[in-house]
Amino acid sequence: MPSNALLQVTGLTAHYGPIQALHEIALEVNPGELVAMVGANGAGKTTLLHTLSNVHKATSGQVIFDGQEITRTAPHKIVQAGICHIPEGRQVFAPLSVEDNLLLGSFTQRKNKAWVAEETDRIYTLFPILKEKRRQAAGTLSGGQQQMLAMGRALLGRPKLLLLDEPSMGLAPLLVAEIFRVVRELNEKGVTILLVEQNAKAALGIADRGYVLETGRVVLSADADTLLADEAVQKAYLGH
Amino acid sequence: MFDQILQFLLTGITVGSTYALVGLGFAIIYNASDVVNFSQGEFVMIGAMSAVALTAGDTGLPLWVAAIAAVLITMLVGMALQRFAIAPARGASVVTTIIITIGASIFLRGIALLVWGKDLFPLPSFSGDEPIQIGNATILPQSLWVMGGAALLVFGAQYFFNHTTLGKAILACSCNKTAAHLVGINVSIMLLVAYGLSAALGAMAGILVAPITFTSYDTGVMLGLKGFSAAILGGMGNPMGAVAGGLLLGLIESLAAGLISSGYKDAIGFIILLLVLFFRPSGLFGKASVDRV
Numbered sequence: 001m002p003s004n005a006l007l008q009v010t011g012l013t014a015h016y017g018p019i020q021a022l023h024e025i026a027l028e029v030n031p032g033e034l035v036a037m038v039g040a041n042g043a044g045k046t047t048l049l050h051t052l053s054n055v056h057k058a059t060s061g062q063v064i065f066d067g068q069e070i071t072r073t074a075p076h077k078i079v080q081a082g083i084c085h086i087p088e089g090r091q092v093f094a095p096l097s098v099e100d101n102l103l104l105g106s107f108t109q110r111k112n113k114a115w116v117a118e119e120t121d122r123i124y125t126l127f128p129i130l131k132e133k134r135r136q137a138a139g140t141l142s143g144g145q146q147q148m149l150a151m152g153r154a155l156l157g158r159p160k161l162l163l164l165d166e167p168s169m170g171l172a173p174l175l176v177a178e179i180f181r182v183v184r185e186l187n188e189k190g191v192t193i194l195l196v197e198q199n200a201k202a203a204l205g206i207a208d209r210g211y212v213l214e215t216g217r218v219v220l221s222a223d224a225d226t227l228l229a230d231e232a233v234q235k236a237y238l239g240h
Numbered sequence: 241m242f243d244q245i246l247q248f249l250l251t252g253i254t255v256g257s258t259y260a261l262v263g264l265g266f267a268i269i270y271n272a273s274d275v276v277n278f279s280q281g282e283f284v285m286i287g288a289m290s291a292v293a294l295t296a297g298d299t300g301l302p303l304w305v306a307a308i309a310a311v312l313i314t315m316l317v318g319m320a321l322q323r324f325a326i327a328p329a330r331g332a333s334v335v336t337t338i339i340i341t342i343g344a345s346i347f348l349r350g351i352a353l354l355v356w357g358k359d360l361f362p363l364p365s366f367s368g369d370e371p372i373q374i375g376n377a378t379i380l381p382q383s384l385w386v387m388g389g390a391a392l393l394v395f396g397a398q399y400f401f402n403h404t405t406l407g408k409a410i411l412a413c414s415c416n417k418t419a420a421h422l423v424g425i426n427v428s429i430m431l432l433v434a435y436g437l438s439a440a441l442g443a444m445a446g447i448l449v450a451p452i453t454f455t456s457y458d459t460g461v462m463l464g465l466k467g468f469s470a471a472i473l474g475g476m477g478n479p480m481g482a483v484a485g486g487l488l489l490g491l492i493e494s495l496a497a498g499l500i501s502s503g504y505k506d507a508i509g510f511i512i513l514l515l516v517l518f519f520r521p522s523g524l525f526g527k528a529s530v531d532r533v
Binding site for chain 2: 053055074075076079080084085087091092093094095096100103104105107108110153154157
């Protein structure tokens with residue numbers, strides 16, 4: 001069936017040894033959308049993103065990105081195709097400088113020096129603290145600054161689709177709000193985003209559409225506003 | 241007395257330069273994959289022995305051609321080691337991988353023994369054997385080649401890792417393999433490059449020093465151990481530390497051999513290594529790791 005979705009996932013399953021972590025996941029992200037995937041700890045959110053980036057192998061199913069099947073494509077080629085992934089826990093290159101982390105973010109774009117220089121400037125404008133600390137080892141930054149660095153690093157890969165894993169993890173509420181404001185802003189500037197979050201309220205608050213993931217299964221999918229108003233969702237994830 | 245010390249220092253720096261290069265090879269692979277590659281000494285041997293074999297006989301190649309070819313051969317061996325022995329064990333623990341490298345070193349030594357036998361082979365000096373007088377000490381022209389070559393290679397490696405994207409990408413693979421994948425670095429190629437580079441450094445060390453020390457199928461054992469000591473002394477994973485460690489080890493051995501007894505020079509080198517490990521386990525120049533979650 002032809003579809004103009006940027007990302008289309010059907011029947012995706014994944015395992016850790018004998019344990020099945022993802023059950024027949026189906027989801028779609030359309031160009032320009034901000035889609036949130038919410039769910040409790042251990043629901044399989046991170047596994048889902050890892051499987052999309054193919055740093056975790058899918059057992060079966062299909063991932064189609066931009067018209068191309070990428071289910072078994074090597075991770076570095078998936079980045080080249082335009083999926084940039086901001087992993088859970090930031091995963092910055094701790095001993096390397098902030099500047100070098102950004103440089104490595106542009107690894108797939110390294111031939112395009114002019115664009116990289118421009119984009120790096122844009123990221124320093126978006127996150128001035130990164131410019132201030134650009135010569136420091138990334139491992140010495142605070143959690144929030146590392147999140148900004150991880151986002152900047154991914155943006156330098158020139159994403160058509162940004163996979164964002166749990167950006168609020170371990171951050172103070174004020175910082176969470178700041179990070180989500182930036183995510184919203186990036187989306188308004190045209191970056192398509194799949195955001196995976198435990199903080200359902202904040203995530204659905206900025207998203208267009210949402211999916212609810214429970215023990216490796218998509219159990220609900222609707223507009224973000226509908227999900228926010230849904231009683232079951234409120235009970236399970238919003239603490240009402 | 242002063243002349244004697246000067247002589248010991250010159251010898252120490254020459255030997256130390258070799259250790260430094262071998263240690264640097266250890267540091268590069270360690271930096272790319274957290275693995276201590278115990279085949280590093282075998283790279284030194286293969287480099288030297290191939291150069292000897294290629295220059296030998298009536299149909300022998302000119303020395304510089306043979307040297308380049310020997311470095312390339314060793315690089316291929318290093319990359320083959322990564323591709324066929326290390327890569328298939330992907331997912332195995334670091335200790336398992338280290339044991340694989342020990343196995344590989346025994347294998348490579350065995351092949352060298354079959355091909356070249358147990359003899360000790362000389363390689364011609366690059367520019368004659370006329371000793372150069374420095375004060376009342378003398379130095380072989382080849383020693384200058386060793387020191388100069390080592391210095392050049394060390395600065396080259398330093399530049400590569402601090403100022404090129406490829407070098408930084410290799411470092412990224414070891415500090416966070418998943419993140420390296422996620423920024424689009426082809427991790428398996430980077431590991432291949434790291435092994436190739438290490439092998440090339442080892443081979444060059446072997447070729448530079450072979451005219452002085454001669455070479456045989458088992459020269460890699462001791463040189464590998466010394467290079468490992470150099471890397472540990474300097475702090476594993478710190479390339480410049482490995483270089484400093486190598487020079488230091490060379491100087492200590494040379495002074496110990498001259499002033500105490502040449503029979504004890506290896507022992508004294510290793511005792512100092514043990515002391516460093518007792519009192520500064522991260523090495524003389526090892527930095528405390530910065531990590532924040």
